[in-house]
Amino acid sequence: MSPPYHQCRVFALILSAALLLASLPLRAADTLYLYNWNNYISEDTVKRFEAHCRCQLKQDYYSDNEEMLAKLEAGAVGYDVLVPTGNAVESLVRRKALREIDKAKLPNLRNVKREFLDAWFDPGNRYSVPYATSVTLLGYNASKMKELDLPTDSWALIFEPKHLQKIKGRVTVLNSQRELMAAAMKYLGYSVQEHDPAKWGEAKRLILRAKPYWAAFSNSTYIKDLAIGTIWVAHGYSNDMFRAQQDAAAAKRPFTIGFATPKEGAVLAVDNFVLHKSGRRPDLAHQFIDFMLEGRNAGDVSNLIGAGNPNAAATQHILPEIAVSPGIFPPPAELQRLEMLRDFDPKLRRSLSRMWTEIKVR
Amino acid sequence: MSEPRTQPSGLTKWVVTLPPTAFLLTFFLATALIVVVAGFRETGEFGGLAPIDSLAALTLDAYHFLGGDVIYLEIFARSFLVAALTTLICIVLAYPLAWLIARSPKRRRDFLVLLVILPFASNFLVRIYAWIMLLGPVNLLYTPFAVVVGMVYAHLPFMVLPLYTNLEKHDPALLEAAQDLGANGWTRFWRVTFPLSLPGIFSGSALVFIPVLGMFAVPELLGGTGDILIGNLIKEQFLENRDWPLGSALSIMLTVCVLALAGLTAWASKRGLHGTEAVT
Amino acid sequence: MKTKAHFWLWTASLATYAFLYIPLAVVVLFSFNDSVLNAEWVGFTTRWYVKLLHDDDMLHAAANSLMIALVSSSVSTLLGAMAGLSMHRYRPRWLPFLVLTPVAMPEILLGVSLLLFFRQVLDLSLGLFSILAAHITFSIGFVAVIVRARLAGMDESIFEAARDLGATPWATFRRVTLPLIMPALVAGFLMAFTLSIDDFVITFFVAGVGVNTLPLQIYSMIKVAVTPEVNAISTLLMALTLTLILVASRFAPDVLKGRS
Numbered sequence: 097m098s099p100p101y102h103q104c105r106v107f108a109l110i111l112s113a114a115l116l117l118a119s120l121p122l123r124a125a126d127t128l129y130l131y132n133w134n135n136y137i138s139e140d141t142v143k144r145f146e147a148h149c150r151c152q153l154k155q156d157y158y159s160d161n162e163e164m165l166a167k168l169e170a171g172a173v174g175y176d177v178l179v180p181t182g183n184a185v186e187s188l189v190r191r192k193a194l195r196e197i198d199k200a201k202l203p204n205l206r207n208v209k210r211e212f213l214d215a216w217f218d219p220g221n222r223y224s225v226p227y228a229t230s231v232t233l234l235g236y237n238a239s240k241m242k243e244l245d246l247p248t249d250s251w252a253l254i255f256e257p258k259h260l261q262k263i264k265g266r267v268t269v270l271n272s273q274r275e276l277m278a279a280a281m282k283y284l285g286y287s288v289q290e291h292d293p294a295k296w297g298e299a300k301r302l303i304l305r306a307k308p309y310w311a312a313f314s315n316s317t318y319i320k321d322l323a324i325g326t327i328w329v330a331h332g333y334s335n336d337m338f339r340a341q342q343d344a345a346a347a348k349r350p351f352t353i354g355f356a357t358p359k360e361g362a363v364l365a366v367d368n369f370v371l372h373k374s375g376r377r378p379d380l381a382h383q384f385i386d387f388m389l390e391g392r393n394a395g396d397v398s399n400l401i402g403a404g405n406p407n408a409a410a411t412q413h414i415l416p417e418i419a420v421s422p423g424i425f426p427p428p429a430e431l432q433r434l435e436m437l438r439d440f441d442p443k444l445r446r447s448l449s450r451m452w453t454e455i456k457v458r
Numbered sequence: 459m460s461e462p463r464t465q466p467s468g469l470t471k472w473v474v475t476l477p478p479t480a481f482l483l484t485f486f487l488a489t490a491l492i493v494v495v496a497g498f499r500e501t502g503e504f505g506g507l508a509p510i511d512s513l514a515a516l517t518l519d520a521y522h523f524l525g526g527d528v529i530y531l532e533i534f535a536r537s538f539l540v541a542a543l544t545t546l547i548c549i550v551l552a553y554p555l556a557w558l559i560a561r562s563p564k565r566r567r568d569f570l571v572l573l574v575i576l577p578f579a580s581n582f583l584v585r586i587y588a589w590i591m592l593l594g595p596v597n598l599l600y601t602p603f604a605v606v607v608g609m610v611y612a613h614l615p616f617m618v619l620p621l622y623t624n625l626e627k628h629d630p631a632l633l634e635a636a637q638d639l640g641a642n643g644w645t646r647f648w649r650v651t652f653p654l655s656l657p658g659i660f661s662g663s664a665l666v667f668i669p670v671l672g673m674f675a676v677p678e679l680l681g682g683t684g685d686i687l688i689g690n691l692i693k694e695q696f697l698e699n700r701d702w703p704l705g706s707a708l709s710i711m712l713t714v715c716v717l718a719l720a721g722l723t724a725w726a727s728k729r730g731l732h733g734t735e736a737v738t
Numbered sequence: 739m740k741t742k743a744h745f746w747l748w749t750a751s752l753a754t755y756a757f758l759y760i761p762l763a764v765v766v767l768f769s770f771n772d773s774v775l776n777a778e779w780v781g782f783t784t785r786w787y788v789k790l791l792h793d794d795d796m797l798h799a800a801a802n803s804l805m806i807a808l809v810s811s812s813v814s815t816l817l818g819a820m821a822g823l824s825m826h827r828y829r830p831r832w833l834p835f836l837v838l839t840p841v842a843m844p845e846i847l848l849g850v851s852l853l854l855f856f857r858q859v860l861d862l863s864l865g866l867f868s869i870l871a872a873h874i875t876f877s878i879g880f881v882a883v884i885v886r887a888r889l890a891g892m893d894e895s896i897f898e899a900a901r902d903l904g905a906t907p908w909a910t911f912r913r914v915t916l917p918l919i920m921p922a923l924v925a926g927f928l929m930a931f932t933l934s935i936d937d938f939v940i941t942f943f944v945a946g947v948g949v950n951t952l953p954l955q956i957y958s959m960i961k962v963a964v965t966p967e968v969n970a971i972s973t974l975l976m977a978l979t980l981t982l983i984l985v986a987s988r989f990a991p992d993v994l995k996g997r998s
Contacts, residue, residue: 154948158958162700163942165700166697166850167853167943170858170943171856171857174863174948272698273694273699310683311600311682312599312681312683313683317590320775320777343774344775346774347780442501445699446523448699449695450527452694453529453530453533453686454529456690457532471827471828474827475820475824475833477817478818478821478824481874482836482840482878485855485874486840488855489854489855490839490843492855493843496851551754554746555754557747572928572983573755574758575932576976576979579976579980580762580765581952582936582953583938583956585762588761588764588765591768591777592764611761615932616880620883622925623921623925624887624890626921627918657886657887660887665841668841669841671842672843688844692844696850697846702850705846713842717838
């Protein structure tokens with residue numbers, strides 16, 4: 097027997113077995129496709145919904161609005177429900193990528209807090225229903241801050257050299273042009289939706305002055321760095337700070353993690369359910385959104401990851417330590433000082449990106 | 459080197475050449491064309507690409523924007539430097555290993571090769587996080603050093619394997635002959651083995667140098683506040699900045715640079731080989 | 739003197755192996771760590787593996803990844819070997835560029851443009867096929883380059899000898915060329931396999947609804963933090979790959995050994 101034939105046979109066998117396994121049908125007849133952030137709906141909630149609708153809920157995940165938008169922009173289809181943040185909702189609406197919501201099918205819409213309805217990105221909530229919120233703020237090692245006598249209620253903590261010199265190399269900021277420059281704008285007293293490039297230039301200079309004191313631009317590792325104690329101040333999202341706080345407490349660290357919204361104001365992100373036009377099951381999609389608007393189901397996301405909640409009926413289901421945290425649920429007065437990010441025209445985007453590149457290189 | 463005779467193998471030539479060519483023409487060239495055109499299009503109002511109505515809608519904007527600015531040149535230069543350094547370190551680390559594997563008993567070779575590649579069957583990101591855990595406590599995390607370590611780690615097998623496949627075929631008899639002629643270890647290596655292994659080094663370098671240039675995860679996770687490479691810049695254009703024309707233009711410039719470099723190397727090595735042939 | 743050179747060779751090689759395996763040891767070790775924070779050793783547990791066995795998403799993603807890696811690396815080894823042979827024997831000028839450009843192109847661009855191509859030019863629905871086609875596209879170059887490196891400087895006289903003895907091209911290929919390039923094929927296959935099983939960026943774009951691979955799953959999880967569960971699945975994946983290859987080499991020793 098000649099070996100090469102033998103080889104071919106074995107190879108063909110492996111190949112066909114693999115192909116067979118790979119082509120096994122995965123789809124059930126009644127399936128709702130959700131394109132979502134990872135860990136944004138608890139397993140329990142998913143199970144309850146599947147029992148409720150007698151269907152299957154399949155999730156694909158993204159970790160960034162921009163990933164989701166790029167994928168859809170290039171032509172991906174088949175998702176029934178997406179969970180974009182406000183500015184991404186606006187962009188999807190303008191591109192006519194969304195299906196209008198039939199409010200008659202959403203009796204639970206009355207549970208949503210008034211202040212989260214009728215937002216600028218979707219007047220009259222024709223396309224979107226708010227699901228969860230977060231604030232971009234400062235998380236810190238409370239014990240260290242006390243020891244070094246540093247203010248934790250102001251962006252000055254990450255922008256002023258006089259504070260920074262005490263914590264040099266112990267600070268991370270978000271690796272995001274939008275978020276970091278918005279923080280700088282807030283500290284300078286400007287709006288994060290500002291259109292004047294000169295004011296953005298000021299923000300750039302502020303950042304460049306502070307940058308030598310920072311350890312890194314980090315979008316995810318700061319959770320662990322804070323909880324371990326190698327990083328003392330981090331610019332990041334309220335739900336991540338909550339997680340760092342919990343982790344540090346669970347690991348019985350000798351310090352505690354705190355987080356607070358700076359008094360100059362900060363960025364608020366509101367994530368919303370929307371229906372993608374390419375979805376095949378708008379019926380199930382409406383059923384899903386209404387289900388998620390019920391108090392108990394809506395509250396789950398807050399308990400799961402420490403997200404803020406725009407649902408009034410959810411409040412009684414949320415764990416007390418989360419419900420009273422001002423970093424997660426901004427008090428009404430503070431809500432006034434929060435702003436949402438908004439997308440700019442291509443020209444301003446390009447010049448902001450140029451500034452960002454300069455920030456990174458210098 | 460005698461030129462392969464072609465007359466009995468006209469059919470064979472096409473049997474061998476056609477399938478990969480057809481596949482790449484379909485799935486790659488068509489795709490590449492989209493990219494090239496995208497570099498000349500305008501950005502859509504909310505990102506992506508503006509709808510294209512006519513040829514008049516094409517523009518050189520993206521290239522003008524990049525051309526008039528040294529900062530992008532600086533990032534290119536920096537990235538090529540990091541890629542060159544990574545490649546060099548990979549060669550130094552991979553050579554002894556590839557040599558050892560190539561000279562071990564036949565039954566052990568495949569196992570040793572498997573050992574090289576096995577760590578890479580885990581997950582890339584998980585391995586990078588392992589480096590975060592290793593470098594963090596010794597205060598090397600968030601430094602350019604960490605970036606190079608991560609790059610070398612991620613690409614080392616792509617140097618070891620081509621080198622090994624090349625070294626494996628060299629005839630030990632040739633070395634023995636050199637030894638009989640009284641050449642000592644180093645001379646033997648530099649005069650005989652090393653020149654013979656050059657094709658392996660070149661292929662390994664191509665497979666390390668080129669992917670390093672497009673890599674963004676390593677500088678993002680291991681690098682400090684100044685570690686931005688061309689891969690990060692391109693990723694930013696496609697995602698955060700939603701400026702696809704600029705991203706395409708940057709990618710095309712990168713690809714052209716790389717191909718030019720590859721062509722140059724091939725040309726130089728050919729000349730070099732002929733040169734040595736002429737000497738001997 | 740020979741033993742001294744030998745000593746240094748072994749030392750250097752072992753150091754390189756250590757470099758490759760130290761982070762891996764961390765991954766495996768911490769998959770048994772009894773701490774969600776996963777920053778320092780707390781205590782031994784197997785609960786992450788238990789949790790993993792009940793995580794259908796993760797297991798399904800892992801199965802998908804293995805399948806895709808197996809098929810795409812097989813096909814790209816075949817096509818890449820052809821391209822390598824062709825580049826060596828017939829030297830078409832354009833082939834090296836065609837083969838190398840997908841390697842040179844930034845993967846995010848390749849991902850976006852493949853997606854544009856699949857959806858807007860071919861109007862194909864995305865699924866396993868699109869992932870396979872994409873993975874094969876970027877793997878061919880790696881295999882072709884390694885096969886060519888193997889053939890470079892090869893003594894052409896053996897092929898001629900075979901032909902002079904009246905062997906058909908197929909027989910020449912089977913008896914001479916194939917055994918000769920077998921180590922390159924094995925190496926190329928392994929490279930393509932790791933490229934495929936590790937790819938996130940391109941897969942992210944070309945994956946269809948409901949088709950998940952392990953890197954997609956892990957990337958979205960890691961946004962929050964690496965849990966030991968991620969370490970556990972990585973450990974399992976390595977063990978599985980090792981077993982698969984060892985079993986394959988046992989049942990088809992020729993495939994791996996490459997000599998009769």
